[in-house]
Amino acid sequence: MENTCLFCRIVAGEIPATVVHRTETTLAFRDIDPKAPTHVLVIPVAHHADVLSLAADPSAAADVLAAAAAVAEQEGLTGGFRLIFNTGPHGGQEVFHVHAHVVGGAPLGPMLAAR
Numbered sequence: 001m002e003n004t005c006l007f008c009r010i011v012a013g014e015i016p017a018t019v020v021h022r023t024e025t026t027l028a029f030r031d032i033d034p035k036a037p038t039h040v041l042v043i044p045v046a047h048h049a050d051v052l053s054l055a056a057d058p059s060a061a062a063d064v065l066a067a068a069a070a071v072a073e074q075e076g077l078t079g080g081f082r083l084i085f086n087t088g089p090h091g092g093q094e095v096f097h098v099h100a101h102v103v104g105g106a107p108l109g110p111m112l113a114a115r
């Protein structure tokens, strides 16, 4: 737990979130500013700053992936969805506790906005 980390504070229950899925090692909650009809963030309970750090912990990485799949099923995303890890400045990462965005519920359009 990092006291200054927003998502560690959500794990600790210090900041409210709409939790939709929970395991011993992961937590999934609705994004506060949804970009699609379904927009859920899946995080490891243990603090990892970004996906590079998560990748160095294969067990936690597998748990996050499995939780994302469970969320997609639970949310009824039968038409498909996107799983996004924004990473670093070029990726536009804003919260430095790794999170997988599960977005779907409608056609999502092109993968990236045109430059």
Ligand code: AMP
Binding pocket: 006, 015, 017, 029, 030, 031, 032, 033, 034, 041, 085, 086, 092, 093, 094, 095, 096
């Ligand atoms: P990223 O740019 O990949 O770091 O995404 C951070 C995401 O966290 C954004 O989609 C925000 O809307 C979302 N977010 C920020 N604060 C909260 C919060 N307190 N509860 C839920 N989602 C949040």
Ligand code: ZN
Binding pocket: 002, 005, 006, 007, 008, 009, 046, 047, 048, 096, 097
């Ligand atoms: Zn954290």
